[in-house]
Amino acid sequence: MSLEPEINHWGTNPVDPIDAELAALESSLDNLLARDPAYWRTSQKKDRLKRLEIIQAKQAALKLRILAAAGDIAEETGAKDVSGWMLTELLVDKKIGRAEVKFAAALAKYELAAAGLAEGVVSQDKARVITKALEAVEADPTASREDLAYAEKLLVDYATRLTADDLKNIGKRILVEVDPERFEAAEAKALQREEEQAQRRTFFQSRANGDGTVDIHARVSYAVGMRLRTLLDSLAQPRKLSVEDRGRKAPL
Structure with a gap:
């Protein structure tokens, strides 16, 4: 399938297929917003909420893909990153914009997590939890690339069955899930260090x-x-x- 703009041979402006699809999406949403959910059956509300959750994840995946590839916007505007443009053009607070840009760059490194978000089986909140957990695994000098790949697989699988908060708890000790024999002792030492540091800070x-x-x-x-x-x-x-x-x- 060609990604080049389609030429309208009737003599009008070329039609960008991406713009056309976004216009169709906007039109569909406008049509849906004109309907009153108060008249829907309970089963319809449940089904549509489930479907909208998936659509929301897919929409987030598309936005994050664009942000991850939006370095040219920063170059054009002279900003540190695209968050500068988001502030002036979209009125997105700089802190929020930078967090989104950072998240987009992090997610782009993890194929399974990004695919889960794009398929709608992993929500944006869960994808953020997964990326933070995987970045912690990458920073662990005892973890290998194989450990990282397996941790990602486990976390994406857990994301289909757990809430974001539960997933965050799993993410903190995901290396123990990867290889209990190797990482249980390391986790125990880390917990001990954390408790000792906490004790030193108490008064x-x-x-x-x-x-x-x-x-x-x-x-x-x-x-x-x-x-x-x-x-x-x-x-x-x-x-x-x-x-x-x-x-x-x-x-x-």
Whole structure:
């Protein structure tokens, strides 16, 4: 199939097939938006939401492919990357634009993940989780190219069965999934280092104010922090709880 613009022999301007397909897509969306889902059956809503999820992933894949190949836009506009043009022309915040450009470049390195997004079986959020996990694998000096390829295969497969948050948890220890014997010990050491670093960063300080109150400043682990917050909430609001128990509204 030729990618060259089709020539309209009636004497009008050449027709770009990509523009024509995008115009058809825009027209279809306009037609769909003119319909009221309130009149659809429940089964229709479920089916159409599923299909739109797939379409959304495919649309994201197309956009990311364009962004990955949009270095010429940056050159033309003198920007560091295409995010500069996105800011001025599309009013996309620079931080968001740069994140999208970075994601596009990262995804382009991973064929299976990119294909999963293009097929609609991997959402954009999951594709982002996969690329971050794979970049961490690439940065691991103990991981080989074969480990990277297998990790990508596993993550794409998991993406069809897990939420993005669950996939993120799997991604953090994907090398253990790749080769338990080699990487379990390394993971244990990494967790130990993380705990030791966390312990070094924790502290607890208190200062009496001389008016019956004490200021507290602390940094603790997340688990300890949640327990401490619950305890302090119950201790710091006895008057409020007592008043409300008597059926009156406590002053703010």
